[in-house]
Amino acid sequence: MSGRIVVCATPIGNMEDVTARVLRALAEADVVACEDTRHTRRLLDRHGIRQHTVSLHEHNEAERSGELLDRVRAGETVALVSDAGMPVVSDPGGRLVAAARDAGLVVEVLPGPSAPVTAIATAGIVADRWRFVGFLPRRGDDVVALLAHPETTVAFESPNRLVATLKALAAEDPTRVVAVCRELTKLHEEVVRGPVADVAARFAESGVRGEVTLVVQGVAPEAADAADDAVALDAVARLVEAGARAKTAARVVAELTGGSANDLYRALHERD
Incomplete structure (x- = not known):
């Protein structure tokens, strides 16, 4: 068979959550590219797989790709894994896959565990339409703006910032439903669901440990539109503070957002 890259989903917690296809691919590959070779070695050893590994992480991906x-072009099979879940999804591997596609090389993906999908399935929040935004920004205002959308949103959050994030959301709408999915598939898995103000109080009292996936109920379409308008207006104000003329700033932001320059210009003066 010609060379190829095989993207392998690995367990997000419970080591038994690995497919037979992934184990076979890891055993048959010529090399396994790992986010952390020591972490992957534990998975390989558990299943009796003796395989050559190399590191592929955010600091060396450009060079290692x-x-x-070159190994794929020579006919070898490269298995790509991250520490947990599906590579490329908020994990290394995106550059390698993109480069392989650009070069016309074969890329095969073996589905399996995924924290965002697992969180959606267990959260109890309707998600006919949902989006994944990766790790949340650090500033509370940026978080609120990012989550002001009608679709259910799934995100990763640091346990050290979770309470601040929940409080920022509660300040906008304390009744908005969220689910904090902690340590998914692991021994101490916990899902805390409810109005964001209540969930924030719960974790402010008990503290947060482990890996956190956050599921946030979408806002009403009218509220999402209002939030978008507020972000656009804030952008105009910042440009003006930086020295731009108000009409010019309004026109530029309107072109970027698809809004009305006249409405932005008028709102800026009304706010002043």
């Missing part, structure tokens, strides 16, 4: 693509 070229080496791995």
Whole structure:
């Protein structure tokens, strides 16, 4: 068989959550590219797989991708894994896959565990339409703006910032439903669901440990539109503070957001 890259989903917690296809691919590959070779070695050892591994993480992906693509061109199979879940999804591997596609090389994906999908399934929040935004920004205002959308949103959050994030959301709407999914599939898995103000108080009292996936109920379409308008107006104000003329700033932001320059210009003066 010609060379290829095989993207392998690995357990997000429970080590038994790995598919037979992934185990076979890891055993048959010529090399396994890992986010952390020591972490992956525990998975390989558990299943009796003796395989050569190399590191592929955010600091060396650009350089290492070229080496791995040369191996694929030579007919070898490269198995790509991250520490947990599906590689590329808020994990290393995106550059390697993109480069392989650009070069016309074969990329095969073996589905399996995924924290965002697992969180959606267990959260108890309707998600006919949902989006994944990766790790949340650090500033509370940026978090609120990012989550002001009608779709259910799934995000990763640091346990050290979770309470601040929940409080920022509660300040906008204390009744908005969220689910904090902690340590998914692990021994101490916990899902805390309810109005964001209540969930914030719960974790402010008990503290937060482990890996956190946050599921946030979407806002009403009218509220989402209002939030978008507020972000656009704030952008105009910042441009003006930086020295731009108000009409110019309004026109530029309107072109970027699809809004009305006249409405933004008028709102800026009304706010002043």
